[in-house]
Amino acid sequence: MQDKKAHKFGMVIDLDKCTGCGSCTVSCMAENNIPFKEDESDKKDSITWMRVYKLTNGKSFPDTQTAYLPRPCQHCGGKGDHGHSPCVSVCPATATDYGYDTGIVSQIYTRCFGCRYCMVSCPYHARYFNWWDPVWPEGMEKYLSPNVSPRMRGVVEKCSFCYHRYQLAREQAYYNETDEIPEDAYQTACTTACPAGAIIFGDLNNPSHRVHQIVKPDPHPDPLNHDVVGKSRNPKVFRLLERLGTNPKVYYMSEKEWIRKVGDSYLDGEWDKMKNHHGSASHD
C-alpha cells in the first residue's frame, strides 16, 4: 500500500515546558540501539541522536535565566524546501536520502562508507560517526530493539524520526485496510517519553495534526529570504538557524524572547527589525 498524500513529518518542542531531564535522550538511545562508550565524558565523540543543550540568557544573577533545548536531527528540506538538505546534497554515495513522501532524511548504514562529509555539512551537529565498534554491557544486547539495525564501526548515523515506528504504523494501516495513519499511530520515542509533554510530533501537512496547528507553516517562500519555506506564522515559534535556508522540520516554541533570539544569529540591532516577521500571515 502506498500513501496517496505526501506527509511532512515534523516536530515542535516547547522549550518553556522542557526541564532538561534527558528522558528524550535516554528513550532515543534505548529505542534506536545506540551504543555508548565506557567513558562518556567527551561529548564530542559520543553518539546522542537527541542531544539536550543548555541555554542561558547570558545575564548575571539575579537576572540569569536558563532553558534546555533538545536537538534531534532537524530533517532539513534544504534551500527552497526542495529536498536538497545540506547533508543529502553532499553525500557522494547517496547513503543519506530525502523522503519526498515523508520529509524524513534517512541514513543507509550499509551504503555509507564513512567519508563524514555529511557531518561537516550539518550546522546542527546532528550526525554522529561510529568511531568504535558498537558494544553493550553483557546481557544488555538482549534488550536491543529488533526493529532497528545496530550500526557498524566506520559509518555515520543520526536521528531517523523513529522511522521504524512509521513502518509499523503503515503496516497497521494496511491491516486496517485504510490509507490514513492516525496522529497517535506514529509518534517518536522521545515524544512519548517526555514527561512534560514538551515534544509534539506529527504531519506538518495535515491541518488536523497538532504540529500543523501550532506551527501554521507558511507554504510560501519568505519574502525576506526566498530560500526559507515553511516559516511559522506563530510568533512564538522559530527554527534553529532558519536564515541559512536549511528549512528544518523541527520547530521550537517559547514565550521568552531571549530564547527565540538564541535560535539564530543576528547582527547588532537586527533582531528588533526581524522578530516580528512571521511568515506571510504577518503581512496580512
Next chain:
Amino acid sequence: MDAALIPEGAKRCSFPKFMLGIAIVGAVLLWGVYAMLLCWFKGLNQTNMNDYYGFALWIWADLAVIAVGGGAFFTGLLKYILKIDELKNIINFAVIIGFICYSSALLILAIDIGQPLRGWFIFWHANVHSMLTEVAFCLSLYFAVLTIEFIPNILENRQLNKVPFFHHLAHNMHGTMAIFAATGAFLSFFHQGSLGGVAGVLYGRPFAVREGLLIWPWTFFLFTWSAAAFGPCFTLLVTRITEAVTGKKLVKDNVVHLLAKISGWMICTYIIAKIIDTIYWATVTAPGLGFEMSHFYTNNSFYGYWILVTEVIICGVIPGILLINKTTRENHSLRLLAIILGVIGVCLNRWVMVLQVVAVPVMPFDTWALYIPSWQEVATTILPVAYGIILIAVTYRYLPVFPQERELNQSKAQES
C-alpha cells in the same frame, strides 16, 4: 653495483650511500605504514577526530597535496598545449611530483574513510549532486593520466630502453602526450575546482559558503586558479631541494625564471580574486546570514585575523610581487623565499577551508572546537612525504628526469 641502470653520462652517489638514505627515509615510511594499519584494523578511534572534526588533518593533507601537485597539469598545459617549449626541461619532474601527490591523496583517502572496503561505493552509488563525487571521478581519472604521462619516462631507463618495443612505445607516447596533457588539464580543472566546491557548497557553514556561477561556488574557481598558480612553486621548490641534496644544477635558470614568472602572474591574479572574494563574503554573504566577520576570527585561542593576513598578504601578495618583478625573481634567495611562501600560502588556504570551517561555531549557543591530531594521524600524513622522497630518489637515480643535467654539469666540470 647498479651502474648499468644509471642514465648514461650521469653521476650518482655510491649504491651503499644511496641505500643508507633510502633506509633512513624507509624507517619513517614504515612508521607511517604501522599507523596506517592501526587505523585500518582498529578503526578511526585511533585519531583525534570527533563529531565536530569529521574532516581534519587528512582532508587538509589531501587538499594540500592536490593543490601543490597542480604543477603537473599546469606545466603540462603550458608545455604541450600552449607550446612553451623551454618547459620540456622540467616537465618530467613536474609529472613525477604530480604522480606522487595524487597517489598520496588516494592513499590518504583510503585511510580516511571509515569503511575502506566500501570506497568503491562512491563510483557505484554516485550522487551527481555531490562535489565529492566529481572529485572522486576526476581525481581517479587524472591519476590514470599522470600514470600514462609517467610511463614514457620510466621506459627511458637505460636498460628498458634497449628493448625495442619499450623504446618505440616511449617515443610514440611522447608524440601523443598533448592529448593526455589536454585531458589532464580538463580533469584537473574539475577536480581542483570540485575540491573548492566541497567547502563552497556548505550552506550550513557560513564560514565556507560562497555564491557562485551556476552550480559552482566561487571557491571552485579559486581552488583551480590557486592550484595552477602555486603548483609550479612547489615544482620549483622540490627541484631546488633536489639540486641541494644532489649538489648539482639540474634545470637551467631561464627555465626556472620562466616558470617562476608564469607562477607569479598567476598568483597575482589569483590573489586579487581571492581578496575580492573575501571582501564580498565578509561584507555581503556572512552578514546576510547574521554573522559579523569578527565571529570567525575571535573568541578562540587559535584562529585569529593573523591567519587571514598570513594567507593573503604574507603568503599571497608578497610571493606574487616577488615573482613578477624581474630583479627579485632572478635573485636566487628572494625567489626561493617567494616559492616557499607560496607553498605555505596555498597549504594554509586549504587548512582554513577545511579545519577552520568546522572549528567555527554556527549555532549561537555552540562553542569553538579546536583539535590536535593524534600521532597516528601525523604518522600517516608524513607517510606520503617519505614515499615521495623515496620515489624521487629512485627516479632521479635511474631515469633521465632532467634533460639538461648532463649539459649543465659537464660545463660546470669544464669551468672548474
